[in-house]
Amino acid sequence: MKDTQHNGRSKSAMSGGRRLAWGAGIGVLLFAIGYGLNAKGWLSFSLGSPDEGTSQLGEATYSRAAMEADRKTQSKDKLAVTAGLPVGADGYYLPPAESSIPDTPYGEAVRRGRTIFMETSTTVSDHVGNTLACVNCHLDAGRREHSAPMWGAYIRYPAYRSKTKAISTLEDRIMGCFTYSMNAQASPSGVAPPAGSDVYRDLMTYMYWMSDGAPTGQKLPGAGFPKLKKTELGYDVARGKEVYTNNCVLCHAVDGQGQKDAESGVVFPPLWGANSYNWGAGMARIDTAAGFIKANMPLGKPFSLSDQDAWDVAAYINSHERPKDARQKGTVEQARAEFHDGEESYYGKEVNGVILGGGVEK
Ligand code: HEC
Ligand code: HEC
Numbered sequence: 001m002k003d004t005q006h007n008g009r010s011k012s013a014m015s016g017g018r019r020l021a022w023g024a025g026i027g028v029l030l031f032a033i034g035y036g037l038n039a040k041g042w043l044s045f046s047l048g049s050p051d052e053g054t055s056q057l058g059e060a061t062y063s064r065a066a067m068e069a070d071r072k073t074q075s076k077d078k079l080a081v082t083a084g085l086p087v088g089a090d091g092y093y094l095p096p097a098e099s100s101i102p103d104t105p106y107g108e109a110v111r112r113g114r115t116i117f118m119e120t121s122t123t124v125s126d127h128v129g130n131t132l133a134c135v136n137c138h139l140d141a142g143r144r145e146h147s148a149p150m151w152g153a154y155i156r157y158p159a160y161r162s163k164t165k166a167i168s169t170l171e172d173r174i175m176g177c178f179t180y181s182m183n184a185q186a187s188p189s190g191v192a193p194p195a196g197s198d199v200y201r202d203l204m205t206y207m208y209w210m211s212d213g214a215p216t217g218q219k220l221p222g223a224g225f226p227k228l229k230k231t232e233l234g235y236d237v238a239r240g241k242e243v244y245t246n247n248c249v250l251c252h253a254v255d256g257q258g259q260k261d262a263e264s265g266v267v268f269p270p271l272w273g274a275n276s277y278n279w280g281a282g283m284a285r286i287d288t289a290a291g292f293i294k295a296n297m298p299l300g301k302p303f304s305l306s307d308q309d310a311w312d313v314a315a316y317i318n319s320h321e322r323p324k325d326a327r328q329k330g331t332v333e334q335a336r337a338e339f340h341d342g343e344e345s346y347y348g349k350e351v352n353g354v355i356l357g358g359g360v361e362k
Contacts, residue, residue: 061087061088061089062084062085062086062087063086063094064086064094064096064097064213066084066086067083067084067085067086067213070082070083070084071083083213085213085214085215085220086213090145091221092145092220092221092222093145093149093151093152093214093220093221093222095143095149095151095210095211095212096209096210096212098114098141101114101209106205106209109201109202109205109206110205110206110209112202112205112206113202113203113204113205113206113207113209114141114206116134116199116202116203116206117133117134117135117138117141117142117150117203117206118133118134118135118141119133120132120133120134120135120182121133121182121265121266122265124178124193124199125187125188126187126188126189127178127182127184127187127189127191127192127193127199128178128182128183128184128187129182129183129184129185129186129187129323130182130183130186130270130274130275130276130277130323131260131265131266131269131270131275132181132182132266132269132270132275132276132277133266133269134177134182134203136269137181137283137292138150139296142206142207142210143210144296145221145222145223146222146224146225146226146295146296146302147225147292147295147296148223148224148225149222149223150206150207150210150211151207151210151211151214151220151223152219152220152222152223152224153170153173153207153223154170154204154207154208154210154211154214155211155214155215155216155217155218155220156216156217156218156219156223157169157170157172157173158170163176164176170204170207171195171200171204174200174203174204175192175193175195175200177281178192178193179191179192179280179326180277180278180280180281180282180284180325180326181277181278181281181282181283182277183276183277183278183323183326184326185278185323185324185326186274186323186361186362225288225291225292225295226291226294226295227287227291228287228290228291228294228307228310228311229307230311231307231308231311233308234311235286235290235311235312235314235315236312236315237312237315237316237319237351237352239308239312240311240312240313240314240315240316240317240319241316242312243305243309243312243313243316244313244316244317247297247298247305247309247313248271248297248298248313250298251268251298251299252268252269252270252271253268255273256270256271256272256273256276256317256320257270257271257273257275258270258271271317271320272317272318272320272321272322273320273321273322273360274322274323274360274361274362275362276322276323277322277323278322278323278324278325278326278359279322279323279324279325279328279345279347279356279357279359280325280326280327280328280339283318284318284322284345284347285318285343285344285345286311286314286315286318286344286345286346287314287344289314289317289318290307290310290311290313290314291310293305293310293313293314294307294310315346318345318346319346319351319352319356321354321356321358321359321360322359322360323359323360323361324357324358324359325339325340325347325357325359327339328357328359332347332348332355332357332358333348335347335348335357336348336349336357
């Protein structure tokens, strides 16, 4: 038993070691130039595709079954090695299989949370002001690495955030996505679900279930969205329009409104306009959108765009009008100074002769 534990542990340790070894060479360069980037995140896309990148870690598997076995021993033997982190063949944290959600009251809450995550605008219609769902930006039911996966988030809250200058709990964070990404101000209630709502209870139960075996306080590889370093050319709306035409129009349409299906509702989500995220959302920032796009778009072709194209197309989609920042009380100018100072965003700036940020309504 001890041996098994040891194998499991040393395998995942080895994967970490290899990652470090890989990172070390380029890492020196990185530090020298002073990009304060997460070496692992950077590595995974600098190697071209995550498949290429993660094949280096291909043997790094430590199954959930091995973890369960190690946990059992650990509960009886206080000297036993701590159970390791479940890791898949791609080297990233391995969330539990959906088929393993138990048929218990707890499992029911997990399923309710999952349904809210997948069909937000219909299940929480009182508090959602657009046609988006959580899964539109947190892909694969919130399981996908580099897509701000819920297993990467659950273990890192409560935390201090400069956006709010306060400690945020996980519930606060989800409330933020309702307020900005889901544009709650345009919903029937006009606000995000109130603190303590069952909506948060179910969503957090889903996230807790997904994070089983992940250690608190750690930023796991693939957590959050990747940060792209700035390019020499900077970003440009006209170049971005070309990238958009060649890579995105097929699904998100020329007018950026995506596509709807009479039966199942939104198939391809809108990228701007009244049914999209508002100006206060993380995705309205050009740097955040560029990182998301690099790792996740075009859908099914992660890490296929160059960094330059990802920046430019992020600038293009975020150069269109969208619902106003939910925090804006006075003028756009005031809100720009108060909430968007120094940010990579067109909020309050002039693009093609128009000052952006005024908002659009349905
Ligand atoms: C339009 C895209 C979008 C939608 C829709 C969206 N989010 Fe987010 N979410 C983001 C972005 C961008 C961030 C990171 C923001 C930042 O840190 O600047 C984020 C961050 C988070 C985080 C923290 C992640 C971390 O690693 O710290 C959680 C939790 C979260 N979202 C949950 C949700 C839930 C639940 C929903 C649905 C109610 C949702 N999000 C809908 C874009 C979105
Ligand atoms: C093959 C279809 C397809 C292509 C091509 C595609 N997307 Fe998407 N995109 C999607 C789908 C589907 C989602 C929602 C993901 C989900 O729910 O699983 C999405 C989500 C998004 C989102 C976050 C949600 C939102 O509505 O804001 C952004 C931003 C985005 N895509 C930008 C782009 C950009 C930029 C390109 C071109 C570089 C692109 N997409 C190409 C299908 C596509």
